[in-house]
Amino acid sequence: MSDSNSSKTDIIVVGSGPAGSTTARFLAQEGFRVKILEAKSHVGIPVRCGEAVARDTFEDILKIPMPENAVRAVIEGFRVFSPNMKSIDYRLPTGEGWVVDRRVFDKEMLIAAVREGAEIDLNTRVLHTKIDKEKCVTLKTECKGKKITYTAPVVIGADGIYSTVARDVGLAEPIEPIDLDTSVGYEMVGVDFPEQSMFDLYVGEELVPRGYIWVFPKGEHCANVGLGIGVGFAKKPVKEYLDDFIFNHPEGKRRFKNATIIEERIGAIPVGGVLDKFATDRVLLVGDAARQVNPLTGGGIAYGMEAGKMISDTLVEAFEKENFSESFLRKKYEGYWQKVYGASFGMGLKARKILDKITNEQMNNIIEALDGEDLIKAIRGRWKQIKLGTKLMKKDPSLVKLITDALFK
Ligand SMILES: Cc1cc2nc3c(=O)[nH]c(=O)nc-3n(C[C@H](O)[C@H](O)[C@H](O)COP(=O)(O)OP(=O)(O)OC[C@H]3O[C@@H](n4cnc5c(N)ncnc54)[C@H](O)[C@@H]3O)c2cc1C
Structure with a gap:
């Protein structure tokens, strides 16, 4: 010794x-x-x-530069697709962040x-x-x-x-199973992108239970495509959800028909706070x-x-x-x-619990009713600044109850 x-x-x-x-x-x-x-x-x-890494952490909070050689794509905003394939498109004026090569x-x-x-x-x-x-x-x-x-x-x-x-x-x-996401991802080449500076996120009860699919651009038609699903929510092996989206879903078939998987990734994400x-x-x-x-x-x-x-x-x-x-x-x-x-x-932890219960129809309605600013506020836990009652009441009163019960009771 x-x-x-x-x-x-x-x-x-x-x-x-x-x-x-x-x-x-x-x-x-x-x-x-x-x-x-x-x-x-x-x-x-x-x-x-x-x-994916946020820009403000580097430039505003830590005041350290992002090394240019680590950046594979500069991201200006995001699109979130509902189960019925309508989307919220959002572009931050100052830019949203980067996709890096870890x-x-x-x-x-x-x-x-x-x-x-x-x-x-x-x-x-x-x-x-x-x-x-x-x-x-x-x-x-x-x-x-x-x-x-x-x-x-x-x-x-x-x-x-x-x-x-x-x-x-x-x-x-100990991490409770419900507080852990199992994640599978691919790095792919030849992915179709309407714009290579936007994150694309897909949600849906059957598509990706208690989670989301991400398509993060990595420059020149390359992308990280992956998903995380809450442990206990999957009804089949988690990898099958990703493969089903890529190979069988109409959106996946369109975007990935000329794409090749060049790397596979698996991991666990603690989402219990x-x-x-x-x-x-x-x-x-x-x-x-x-x-x-x-x-x-x-x-x-x-x-x-x-x-x-x-x-x-x-x-x-x-x-x-x-x-x-x-x-x-x-x-x-x-x-x-x-x-x-x-x-x-x-608030994020409480909001995650909304995803445990939300139906496809409710997800369609929420994505029709809210805008990108609202989603940013939600991710940052500023739910009180979203006029939920006004925005959701007409669209889907069940959503107001689901969200206020989860967040404010
Ligand atoms: C599939 C997946 C996708 C993700 N996507 C994103 C994303 O897009 N954006 C984002 O912000 N986050 C994402 N995350 C989360 C992100 O990867 C982690 O939060 C981040 O890597 C945590 O960094 P860390 O330094 O705490 O730990 P790690 O990156 O895990 O580093 C820990 C280090 O400790 C070392 N180590 C471990 N045990 C020992 C030991 N006993 N002795 C000495 N060394 C040890 C390891 O070798 C490693 O180098 C994702 C996670 C997963 C699983």
């Missing part, structure tokens, strides 16, 4: 996905000595993602962290985490068959949905490890990165005050999170 320069490390970040690398980057920028431990030999693969994107986020001074040990899997409240956190790891022990005053668990750090420090909670607690003595969780994933869209990249900045602000104060207690870290970090996302994630 050997030590690995632990005395020179202030903070260890476990995992170098977008959440871990970005947390390390902000911490290193603040002058902390940061070490990343990554189980794999290469970040960003296998890709388990639709690869192989490049994750690498670029890591490069930025290393450029700021963070170190990384690859092929280093954390097996066990132990907290000594008064002193430090000890990580038992394995690197190419060799056992190595690391210690640091503070550890960040950025090790994804199945976080071992969260499990060992008692923060992980954040953990009750995502910090304890000397340990904080970020990204999927803390389940910082939008319950309505399943998007998690931007939230984990933003939480990385919240952690950095928290730890600047914690080191100044030499206070690494659970109560201090929770108050600060979870306080930042709740202030920014507490209400919208809470």
